[in-house]
Amino acid sequence: MMIKIQKMFVKDQLKGNDLKIGRYIFNDLKGALKTVK
Amino acid sequence: MIKKSRVPGAASQRCILAPVRGQGYRPAASWVYQIPVLGEAQQAGDSWAAGNYGQSAIHEVTGFLELALFAEDAVVSAWDFFTGLFTKKTVISTTAEVAPKLLGTARMNLLNAVEDKELRGIIDKLYRADAKIGSGSTADWIRDVNDGTHIQ
Numbered sequence: 001m002m003i004k005i006q007k008m009f010v011k012d013q014l015k016g017n018d019l020k021i022g023r024y025i026f027n028d029l030k031g032a033l034k035t036v037k
Numbered sequence: 038m039i040k041k042s043r044v045p046g047a048a049s050q051r052c053i054l055a056p057v058r059g060q061g062y063r064p065a066a067s068w069v070y071q072i073p074v075l076g077e078a079q080q081a082g083d084s085w086a087a088g089n090y091g092q093s094a095i096h097e098v099t100g101f102l103e104l105a106l107f108a109e110d111a112v113v114s115a116w117d118f119f120t121g122l123f124t125k126k127t128v129i130s131t132t133a134e135v136a137p138k139l140l141g142t143a144r145m146n147l148l149n150a151v152e153d154k155e156l157r158g159i160i161d162k163l164y165r166a167d168a169k170i171g172s173g174s175t176a177d178w179i180r181d182v183n184d185g186t187h188i189q
Contacts, residue, residue, distance in 0.1 A: 004159060021150060025163060025176075032177070032179035036183060036184070037183065
């Protein structure tokens with residue numbers, strides 16, 4: 001899912017609120033994965 | 038409150054005094070309508086014949102006030118019970134039950150805000166509708182499990 005969202009960023013597909021939501025989900029997943037031991 | 042009863046001629050702790058012409062206040066020896074004495078009658082230092090009712094008068098007044106308050110409570114509770122029969126029952130819910138309805142879950146808020154169809158599909162997959170762990174997001178599940186063997 002992170003890769004899918006990243007591809008959407010690269011394609012510049014997300015604008016305005018959608019971009020904020022995409023960043024929020026991406027960063028949330030990224031932060032969660034950092035906690036994994 | 039007012040009752041008819043026979044009072045013994047001898048002075049007693051709780052008797053009611055009735056006026057007797059020329060003799061001041063004496064215990065009534067005949068049938069009279071009486072107001073019950075509340076509290077202790079004839080306290081030390083009280084002199085009813087001299088018009089000094091003192092402590093017993095205070096007991097009487099406070100006793101009546103207590104009875105009045107008790108009666109008021111009884112009337113109010115009876116009225117509440119009566120009106121409650123015709124009133125819709127209100128069920129008090131916990132904050133955990135009410136909050137998602139008022140504030141929305143993370144899934145609801147994100148799906149309401151998003152416009153992009155592909156991103157909507159991703160949110161639909163990552164956020165559980167009936168969440169038990171955190172906000173229902175996959176990220177919260179990862180934090181909860183905290184075990185690298187489950188994650189590819």
